[in-house]
Each structure stands twice: as structure tokens, then as C-alpha cells.
Amino acid sequence: MSTAASTQIHLASRPEGWPTPENFRTVRVTLPELAPGQVRVANAFVSVDPYMRGRMNEGRSYVAPYALGATITGGAVGRVLESAADAVPVGAVVLHQHGWSNVVQDDAATFQVIPELPGVPLSLRLHILGMTGLTAYVGLTRIASLQPGETVFVSGAAGAVGSAVGQLARLLGASRVIGSAGSAAKVALLTGKYGFDEAFNYHDGDVSELLTQAAPDGIDVYFDNVGGDHLTAALDAFNDGGRAALCGAISTYNAEGPVPGPDNMSNIVTRGLTLRGFTLGNHLDLAGEFQQRMAGWFAEGRIAYDETIVDGIEGTVEAFLAMMRGANVGKMLVRVG
Amino acid sequence: MSTAASTQIHLASRPEGWPTPENFRTVRVTLPELAPGQVRVANAFVSVDPYMRGRMNEGRSYVAPYALGATITGGAVGRVLESAADAVPVGAVVLHQHGWSNVVQDDAATFQVIPELPGVPLSLRLHILGMTGLTAYVGLTRIASLQPGETVFVSGAAGAVGSAVGQLARLLGASRVIGSAGSAAKVALLTGKYGFDEAFNYHDGDVSELLTQAAPDGIDVYFDNVGGDHLTAALDAFNDGGRAALCGAISTYNAEGPVPGPDNMSNIVTRGLTLRGFTLGNHLDLAGEFQQRMAGWFAEGRIAYDETIVDGIEGTVEAFLAMMRGANVGKMLVRVG
The missing domain is CATH 3.40.50.720 (NAD(P)-binding Rossmann-like Domain)
Structure with a gap:
């Protein structure tokens, strides 16, 4: 058990109109030792999505607005670095919604262990297969x-x-x-x-x-x-x-x-x-059916995809703003260190 | 067999914005003797409805636009005066879509014979029961x-x-x-x-x-x-x-x-x-189910209704315009002759 450094992207202020870099803040924190039942995850890829713009506003949106001064949450995929929970062992690949940071830790129940698929890049679990x-x-x-x-x-x-x-x-x-x-x-x-x-x-x-x-x-x-x-x-x-x-x-x-x-x-x-x-x-009940059919189509080579990758958690805001301008082809992702 | 006089309301010109009396023309015609298979109907009530405004425009609407210089079609209920078709005998009560006239004749197949319901005014067949x-x-x-x-x-x-x-x-x-x-x-x-x-x-x-x-x-x-x-x-x-x-x-x-x-x-x-x-x-398949349930509720006294009645086929345009202004309570109808 040890502490760890984490770089997080916080919402600093609510955008009016088009967001700008000034609406965000990059924060470096030291994560404490794991409490029992927690795991620590090193993110591999972090997602930036159009719906996130809505959550940056006040008022009723998809779910509650993002809190000011906290990490922007959203989809990410990573690997367990340290674990104090038997169900989520070190080395497991996990999907989660903790969002824009390079290292995250929280209760094991907030991470979903997924099987690694041979020959399938992890990034796809955030888009075409996710x-x-x-x-x-x-x-x-x-x-x-x-x-x-x-x-x-x-x-x-x-x-x-x-x-x-x-x-x-x-x-x-x-x-x-x-x-x-x-x-x-x-x-x-x-x-x-x-x-x-x-x-x-x-x-x-x-x-x-x-x-x-x-x-x-x-x-x-x-x-x-x-x-x-x-x-x-x-x-x-x-x-x-x-x-x-x-x-x-x-x-x-x-x-x-x-x-x-x-x-x-x-x-x-x-x-x-x-x-x-x-x-x-509201429609996650279709996830099992989708995964089964999509895995079949993907294995048959019938699914094409593109990714636009920005490297480094510090590039997340740039990736988000570029995606909002339509600069991406296919899925816009941040590849984390 | 005989000829008969009919008063019809034609669309004279397409309204731009709110319709005015000048958009309509009252025309008196002599209907010829019935051809084989035709019936002649004296209307009891003629319906004026909001959707008719749409059909007065050119272009795609519910169905084709109303033709200029022809009777405005729509729901009406009446009684057969003369018949040259066995299936629709003299005296039968019929629903039809021939619209704004006091007397109409056409092929029997364009009239729907409906049972008279004891104690139920004919007008209701154009609204709450129709x-x-x-x-x-x-x-x-x-x-x-x-x-x-x-x-x-x-x-x-x-x-x-x-x-x-x-x-x-x-x-x-x-x-x-x-x-x-x-x-x-x-x-x-x-x-x-x-x-x-x-x-x-x-x-x-x-x-x-x-x-x-x-x-x-x-x-x-x-x-x-x-x-x-x-x-x-x-x-x-x-x-x-x-x-x-x-x-x-x-x-x-x-x-x-x-x-x-x-x-x-x-x-x-x-x-x-x-x-x-x-x-x-597109939903007339529900008519049977509706009529059965509605007749039950009506017989139990659970259905209230209002009618705003204008008398005489010559008052049809006035009734239509008043309905468009919201002057009616409940169903706006023209009582014929």
C-alpha cells in the first residue's frame, strides 16, 4: 500500500456558449493509501463526449450538472494498480465513470471488470464495442x-x-x-x-x-x-x-x-x-444483447471504426474542445501515459 | 325518381392567413335523377373541424388539398331520401364524408349505414360517439x-x-x-x-x-x-x-x-x-373497440358533452369561422333544414 500522484481535470467555471480552456483546471493531487474495499486504477483511455457539454451547464440535463471544482466524470478504461478488494484484483481491466484523470481510486463497486478480448484494443471498449x-x-x-x-x-x-x-x-x-x-x-x-x-x-x-x-x-x-x-x-x-x-x-x-x-x-x-x-x-438492459451481436459482427470483420487520439491526460481539454468543433474522425479519445 | 335541389358550399379561393367569407361560395345546383347504385341523402348535421383549414391550403396536408370550385368535403350524418341501391334503403341513417351540402347523392358505397340508437341524438354520431x-x-x-x-x-x-x-x-x-x-x-x-x-x-x-x-x-x-x-x-x-x-x-x-x-x-x-x-x-382499426367501450360509458351516463349548433346549411361558413376563433363550446355543428 502506498500513496499515488493523480492528475485530474476539474471544471473551474461554467461555460457560456463555447467552452474555452479557462473553464477547466488541471489539478495534481496525492491519493491516500487505499481504504479497505477500494481499488486504484491507472487509466489507459479516457472518453470525451458531446453530452458532457450539457452537464457543464447548471440546471436539468441528462443527470445532475457537473460540480465546480471537481473532476469531470465520464467513461474511461484502465487497469487495476492496487487493490484492497478481492473482486477486483490487480491487473484486471476495468470500465468506469470516474472520468478525466490518469489515476483514480474509489470503492471497487464503482469499477466494472471486463474480459480482455484477444487482438481487440482497449480503446474500443469505450466506443464501437462499448x-x-x-x-x-x-x-x-x-x-x-x-x-x-x-x-x-x-x-x-x-x-x-x-x-x-x-x-x-x-x-x-x-x-x-x-x-x-x-x-x-x-x-x-x-x-x-x-x-x-x-x-x-x-x-x-x-x-x-x-x-x-x-x-x-x-x-x-x-x-x-x-x-x-x-x-x-x-x-x-x-x-x-x-x-x-x-x-x-x-x-x-x-x-x-x-x-x-x-x-x-x-x-x-x-x-x-x-x-x-x-x-x-435508461436502456442498459439492451447491453447484453448488443454485446453478443456486436462481438459477432466485429469478429467477422464487418465493423470499421476510426479513432482520433490525443496523448496525455493534460491534453483532455484540447481533445474535448476539438471534438466539439468536429475536428475528430470517429471516436475522440485521450490516451493516458 | 326525380331531380332535387342541393345547396353546396364550395371553396372559392385559398385563404391566406385567417379565412374570410370571401374564400367560400354558396352554390345551388339541381341534382339529376339517381343512376343505378346511387343514393340521395338529406343531411341532418354537417361537421366543421379544425383540420379542414389545413386542406384549404395547397400542398401536402392530411390528404389532398380541397379542390377549388368544389364542395368542401367532411363528416356529415343524414337520412336516405331516395335509393337505387338495395344495401342502402330509403330511411336509413348514414354517415359520410361528402361534406358541406344539404342534399347529396353518390354511389351507395360512399355512405355507411349506422344503426339508430334509442334516445341518442344523431348529432352525437359526428362527435362524442363518432x-x-x-x-x-x-x-x-x-x-x-x-x-x-x-x-x-x-x-x-x-x-x-x-x-x-x-x-x-x-x-x-x-x-x-x-x-x-x-x-x-x-x-x-x-x-x-x-x-x-x-x-x-x-x-x-x-x-x-x-x-x-x-x-x-x-x-x-x-x-x-x-x-x-x-x-x-x-x-x-x-x-x-x-x-x-x-x-x-x-x-x-x-x-x-x-x-x-x-x-x-x-x-x-x-x-x-x-x-x-x-x-x-391510419387508426380506424380501433373504431370497433372504441364504439363498444364508448357506448357502454355513454349508457352509464359517464360521458358529458356540449354542442354549439348553427342552423341551416347557409350558416356553415359562419360556423367554421366561429370554430376557428374558438367561439364554440364542445362540438361545432351545422343543423341542416
Whole structure:
């Protein structure tokens, strides 16, 4: 038993509009010796995700707002360094929600031991084989009730969730998969590596017009990561009985005031549409089913992925801000020392 | 066999914004002798409904837009005057969609013979025991998946659909029913005759604040007849997992341009809400179940209703315009001849 140094990223102040480095503080602390029942974990990868922006605000969000002056919590994967709990032995790989630090210790019950999969990088447990993939799966199956033969549109399609949505939609039987992204390089990635039928760069014009060109026969399912004019475009493109899974609205996260909703909500009535929002915490009962199916698809080589990696826990804020600007391709992660 | 005079109300021009009498034309025609397979019907009551405003516009609506220079179609109930079809004999009571005229003739297949119910006025077959009641039933059961013990909010609650929603919600097990209406008299009607737990006049202040006062513990189901600030208020008041049945948005029907949607759409994600629109035509499979249950409740004296009646087919436009202004209590109807 010993003490240990930990570098943590704290929320220093609540962002107004776009976050800046000044909203965060890097803090070095000495962790005390483990108490009985605790474990100490060296993180391998730490996740930065769009939803975190919401938790930086005051008021009701996914869960409680982040506390000022405390480590920003979120998904991470690491290995047990020291243990005072038999169930979580030294050397075990664990998933946890302790967030933005390089070394963390807490009660063993707050860490989930996961089996190491031969040839599978640990980072994937934070995205395509983890919460990111599960988010795509829940949205398509439970929330949007995707049926074989349908046309699916996903926004933010080159992002972590979006690229999983496009591939899972195909594997679940969609006949046509359309994505939007914010650069020509990302569009090429979508129609190439990720096998989308159509993709467009939303900077190239009016999103409704671009979507109509990409989906002349309309869409049945929309997986929304973006909100704003993308949701409006989807409401115009929906066939009767269309369903939207609303996962997030990165276009609005940094707005300093209320953002007006789509100006074509009347389509919801006339076309019999369903808009359903979700956060993953209410749908973890699908995790087992997802892991089984996804492991099979992954083993068959049917799942592509990208990662954008920033090295060092001190780069976490930079990684988060770059992800909010859309600088990442695939999952944005911090690789810890 | 003989010819017959018919007075019809035609759409003369498409309204821009609020409709005016000049958008309509009263036309007197002579109907020819019946062809084989046709019947002639003298209407008893003709329905004027909010959705008709949508069909007066060009472009995609519930169904095709109304044709210019033709009778405005919609629900009506009448009695067969002459018949050249065995299945629809003289004297039978029929429901049909031929709309705004006093006498109509067409193929027998376009008329639905319904049994006369002792002591039940024919007018009710156009509302509480007809499409209006079915609309409320479909919205609460299939669209919003109302569960016993939940809190229901309905806007436009003193209207035809709204007053049915409030009563059916209670009969289906809601623990608390809240309504909004546009006058103090209507509010008194809601909490009196219709048995709502709470009601408010939306002219009395900010709708979100009024709803929060009426539903301090939040709402689970919202039946939307109004749209606009009522939908925004509901999104703020929803408990996690709340569901909205979007039936119409009378607040927006006469807008001359696009109407921005709610500025709090993010609640859909964070609270896991579902917004689902519907038009009755896709849910007529529930008609049998509805009629059976509703007839039972009605016979037990558990259903109250109101009608606002305008006399004479020439008064149809006046009735429609008054309904759009909210001048009616309960179902607005035209009593013919």
C-alpha cells in the first residue's frame, strides 16, 4: 500500500456558449493509501463526449450538472494498480465513470471488470464495442424501431456514434443509408470505408435540399446527433410513419439562449411521425444483447471504426474542445501515459 | 325518381392567413335523377373541424388539398331520401364524408349505414360517439400509451376533441386531468361538468407558468390540439418518459409563414420524451373497440358533452369561422333544414 500522484481535470467555471480552456483546471493531487474495499486504477483511455457539454451547464440535463471544482466524470478504461478488494484484483481491466484523470481510486463497486478480448484494443471498449456502439444500437432498434428495407439518415455520421449508426443500420437490414458530415474528407470516408449509400457535406448548401437530393424517395428513420437545421430537413424528408431517434443536438449545445425548434413541426401530425429522445442510462438492459451481436459482427470483420487520439491526460481539454468543433474522425479519445 | 335541389358550399379561393367569407361560395345546383347504385341523402348535421383549414391550403396536408370550385368535403350524418341501391334503403341513417351540402347523392358505397340508437341524438354520431370521440381514444391509448395513475394535460380542452380527451383519460385510469381553454367560462365548464382536476385560461399569463401551477408534479401525457406555446409548455412540464399525442395545432393553422417550433426541444432527449403525430385515417382499426367501450360509458351516463349548433346549411361558413376563433363550446355543428 502506498500513496499515488493523480492528475485530474476539474471544471473551474461554467461555460457560456463555447467552452474555452479557462473553464477547466488541471489539478495534481496525492491519493491516500487505499481504504479497505477500494481499488486504484491507472487509466489507459479516457472518453470525451458531446453530452458532457450539457452537464457543464447548471440546471436539468441528462443527470445532475457537473460540480465546480471537481473532476469531470465520464467513461474511461484502465487497469487495476492496487487493490484492497478481492473482486477486483490487480491487473484486471476495468470500465468506469470516474472520468478525466490518469489515476483514480474509489470503492471497487464503482469499477466494472471486463474480459480482455484477444487482438481487440482497449480503446474500443469505450466506443464501437462499448457505450458508443450501444447508443447506436438502442437508437436504431428500440427508439426508432428500424425495419428491414427502410431508408436511414444519420447526422454527424463521421462521428463516433454516427459511424456506428450507419454500419449497424445496414447490418440490421436497412436498404439505404445516408449520412451528413462537415467536410469532403468525412463524406469520402462515409461512402468509402463505412459503406454509406449516400453522404453529403452540410456546408455545401441548404440541408433540406441536400437531403432531398440524397434521398429522393424520402427517409423512414432519422438518427439525430445534430438538431437544428438537420432535424428540420429530416421532418421535410420523412415518409409517412417516419421515426426519429433524438440522441443529441451538438448544433445547439453552445448556444447562449434558447434555440427555436423546427418550423415544420406540422409534418409530425400530417405524416404521422414519431420523435423520441433517449439517453443511454435508461436502456442498459439492451447491453447484453448488443454485446453478443456486436462481438459477432466485429469478429467477422464487418465493423470499421476510426479513432482520433490525443496523448496525455493534460491534453483532455484540447481533445474535448476539438471534438466539439468536429475536428475528430470517429471516436475522440485521450490516451493516458 | 326525380331531380332535387342541393345547396353546396364550395371553396372559392385559398385563404391566406385567417379565412374570410370571401374564400367560400354558396352554390345551388339541381341534382339529376339517381343512376343505378346511387343514393340521395338529406343531411341532418354537417361537421366543421379544425383540420379542414389545413386542406384549404395547397400542398401536402392530411390528404389532398380541397379542390377549388368544389364542395368542401367532411363528416356529415343524414337520412336516405331516395335509393337505387338495395344495401342502402330509403330511411336509413348514414354517415359520410361528402361534406358541406344539404342534399347529396353518390354511389351507395360512399355512405355507411349506422344503426339508430334509442334516445341518442344523431348529432352525437359526428362527435362524442363518432370521429371526435375516436380521435381522443386513439390519441390516448395507441399514440400516447396512457397508463393508469398518470397525469394528462390536454389543450383546447373545451373543444370537441379536448372535452372527450379529458373524460376518456379519467375513464382510462388517469389519476389527474388538466386542461387549458380560452375563457373563464370554458375553464369553469372543464372543472365542473367535465370533471377536470385543474384547468386554466391560457389568456391569463405565460402558458408554461400556468401549466406549472396546475401540474406542480409534472405531466406524463400531453394531448396537443393547439401547438405553439402550449407544446413548449408541455415540453417543460413533462416528467421523464412523457409522451405527447400531436393531433393538430390550431394556433398555427392561419399563420402566413413558417412557425418556429418549441425552443426547448432538448428536453426530448434529456427526459426521454416521445412526440407522436397522428391522423385518424391510419387508426380506424380501433373504431370497433372504441364504439363498444364508448357506448357502454355513454349508457352509464359517464360521458358529458356540449354542442354549439348553427342552423341551416347557409350558416356553415359562419360556423367554421366561429370554430376557428374558438367561439364554440364542445362540438361545432351545422343543423341542416
